[in-house]
Amino acid sequence: MVEAVIWDFGGVLTTSPxxxxxRFEIARGLPADIIRNTNAANHFENAWAKFERAEIDLDTFDELFAAESRAFGAEVRGREVLPLxxxxxxxxxxxxxxxIKQNHKTGCITNNLPANAIGSASGRTLYVAEVMALFDHVIESAKIGLRKPDPKIYRMMTDTLGVDPKHCVYLDDLxxxxxxxxxxxxxxxxxxxxxxxxTDLEAATGLKLR
Incomplete structure (x- = not known):
């Protein structure tokens, strides 16, 4: 029996970055998938991971991401990635x-970036109040200094919601x-x-969702 449905935000409730x-890579003549490959390499301790845990500021992220991307054939500045x-x-x-909110508990676990570090460098206005209000609990990596896929962040959510993980559905694009x-x-x-x-969510919950 499903008690809670837990959601990622970007790439799930929004279109995928x-x-x-x-599009950016094609326009700049960059190697295909260089941004994704840079993000995926050493994914616990790379520039992206540190920025999502609010361990580094924007200038440091910009430099580190540029250095990491060079290993994949070209330099991409971290500042240029944020608006994407x-x-x-x-x-x-x-x-x-x-x-789902009418029948089950809802939560959101999102790896995000520190708002004060982004400034005007990003047009990222994903956290629409009306949507976020539909969650019983939201965990943002930049606010707690912990990010997916660290198992502790999932346990924090199930403990807060008071549910057994075996009775949860979790959606993510990664x-x-x-x-x-x-x-x-x-x-x-x-x-x-x-x-x-x-289709998968309807099968998991037994609810008609459209």
Whole structure:
């Protein structure tokens, strides 16, 4: 029996930043997937991880990301990547969240960036108040100094919601972030498209979500 549905935000309730990464790379003549490859390398301790835990400031992130990207064939400044993070809300996913809220507890675990570090460098205005209010609890990496896929962040959510992980569904667009949730006993859904995610979520919850 499902007691709670826990969501990632970017790439789940919004469109994926990977699309923006690809457009940027093509426009600049950069190696394909250089941004994703830079993000994935040493993913616990790279520039991205440190920035999402609010351990470094924007200037340091900019320099570190540039240095790390050079290992993949070109220099990409960290400041240039930040505006690419803005995604458009997926209304069908927001509607599904509203329907689930009527029947189950809801939570959001998001790896995000410190608002005071981003300044005007990013147009990232993802945290729409109306949507975030649909969650019973929200955990933001930059506020607690901990980020996915650290297992502790998932345990913090289930403890706060007061639910057994075995009775939870977790959605994320990154496989590396799904594994710890799955290891805890959660039902996991990798979000590739909104249509696919809704089909999987309906199967997991038994609810009609569209």
């Amino acid at each position: 990977f699309e923006a990464f690809a 993070l803005s995604g458009e809300l997926r209304p069908e996913m927001v509607e599904a969240l509203r329907r 496989g590396v972030n799904l594994k710890p949730a799955r290891d805890m006993g959660m039902t996991t859904i990798k979000v590739v498209t909104a249509e696919q995610a809704l």
